[in-house]
Amino acid sequence: MKYYPGVRKINTTAAQKYSVRDNYHRPDQKNNLVYQGDWNPDLSKLSTVEYVKKRHVRVSNNDEGFSVLNWAFLQGALANSNAARFVVNVPNKGGTSWSSIENSAWGTSIEMPKIGSYQGNPINNTKIIKKMGRFFGADLVGVCQLDRRWVYSHYYNRETKRSYPIRFSDEIGYEGYTRPTQLEDGTQVIPKEMKYAIVFIHEMDYSGIKTAPSLTQMATTMATYSRIALTTMSIAEFIRGLGYQSIPSANCTALNIPLAIDAGLGELGRNAKLINPLFGPRCRISKVITDFPVIPDKPIEFGVSRFCRTCKKCAEACEVKAIPMGEPSYIPKGNYSQADVLQWQIDHEKCRRYWTTEGTNCGICISVCPYNKINSPLHLGLKSIAALFPVFNKLLIKMNDYFGYDSILSSAYFWKDVD
Numbered sequence: 001m002k003y004y005p006g007v008r009k010i011n012t013t014a015a016q017k018y019s020v021r022d023n024y025h026r027p028d029q030k031n032n033l034v035y036q037g038d039w040n041p042d043l044s045k046l047s048t049v050e051y052v053k054k055r056h057v058r059v060s061n062n063d064e065g066f067s068v069l070n071w072a073f074l075q076g077a078l079a080n081s082n083a084a085r086f087v088v089n090v091p092n093k094g095g096t097s098w099s100s101i102e103n104s105a106w107g108t109s110i111e112m113p114k115i116g117s118y119q120g121n122p123i124n125n126t127k128i129i130k131k132m133g134r135f136f137g138a139d140l141v142g143v144c145q146l147d148r149r150w151v152y153s154h155y156y157n158r159e160t161k162r163s164y165p166i167r168f169s170d171e172i173g174y175e176g177y178t179r180p181t182q183l184e185d186g187t188q189v190i191p192k193e194m195k196y197a198i199v200f201i202h203e204m205d206y207s208g209i210k211t212a213p214s215l216t217q218m219a220t221t222m223a224t225y226s227r228i229a230l231t232t233m234s235i236a237e238f239i240r241g242l243g244y245q246s247i248p249s250a251n252c253t254a255l256n257i258p259l260a261i262d263a264g265l266g267e268l269g270r271n272a273k274l275i276n277p278l279f280g281p282r283c284r285i286s287k288v289i290t291d292f293p294v295i296p297d298k299p300i301e302f303g304v305s306r307f308c309r310t311c312k313k314c315a316e317a318c319e320v321k322a323i324p325m326g327e328p329s330y331i332p333k334g335n336y337s338q339a340d341v342l343q344w345q346i347d348h349e350k351c352r353r354y355w356t357t358e359g360t361n362c363g364i365c366i367s368v369c370p371y372n373k374i375n376s377p378l379h380l381g382l383k384s385i386a387a388l389f390p391v392f393n394k395l396l397i398k399m400n401d402y403f404g405y406d407s408i409l410s411s412a413y414f415w416k417d418v419d
Contacts, residue, residue, distance in 0.1 A: 006387025
């Protein structure tokens, strides 16, 4: 895909670009702070229940950004993902099912005819899957080879409060599985033939994100996840209809950001978010893992690491200083961060504590990022300058601040056109 001058394709994978060490281990999903509050007694106050309770208190108090209007906005934003039972962190359940969703016609189950696999060449297949991805709601679509290092070693089951392995069918003891399968002991097996990931970028609304960390901002995020549900489930079923296997996923099964990097959709920022050339960090990611033959895209580079070294806006704006001001490191901040990858290491515990205090998923680091701009010709031109002429980065940051783009806006900003 074409972006703007200065965005160039490279031959370096995410693992190479961020210098993954040889002793890197696939992460266990249970160490994600979304789940640690469930099983780690030291972090029980950071559980999802506590953070939802705080949100309810703030709505009851009618805090700024937590009005009944914004509460209703959140309920509407969640509707599609709730109806589809698409839980973004849970694999192989409801909308993230590893097998075909029950087919029905006007509420009556019918048996689908057995049809052979679609016979297309990888070049046309890639064009088809990208067209369908955009048709079903994605803003951008990329394709990459599935680097198994980014697949979780284990997934976490909130009901049993246990972790279960994710294996591949070329591992000893798991041979012979040609369909994605969950075994009776909870182990999930991915067929070795499923070696591609179709990765989707979903833009979040600019005006909603600028109100972070309000409920308006959170509703904006959840509305994006509802669109993710439609896109990801639809593409998974489309691929199954072609006679191939698919695993739909938002935040489960595998890490989103390195797959998006490999698919040519962005670079990693200081704030540990994907920075996309068009949307900056103002986007969410989903993917479908598949055996449908496609041609992988090349990763891209447009000067994000250089710019982030100069900028530091997200680190300065973070209320709890969870984002480092210094250089990238291999050493994580706790067992909930990624070790052996050279990146800016976020203190996720500080971040999650602030979420619990605020009752939202924050979003300040996304809002204040200079890459978070509406794509006018002027802003695209300035991004191009940052990519091509890093000597101007300090000036670009000063201009960003002078025109107030580093400001957090009140919830009224989102609703301004209804006054």
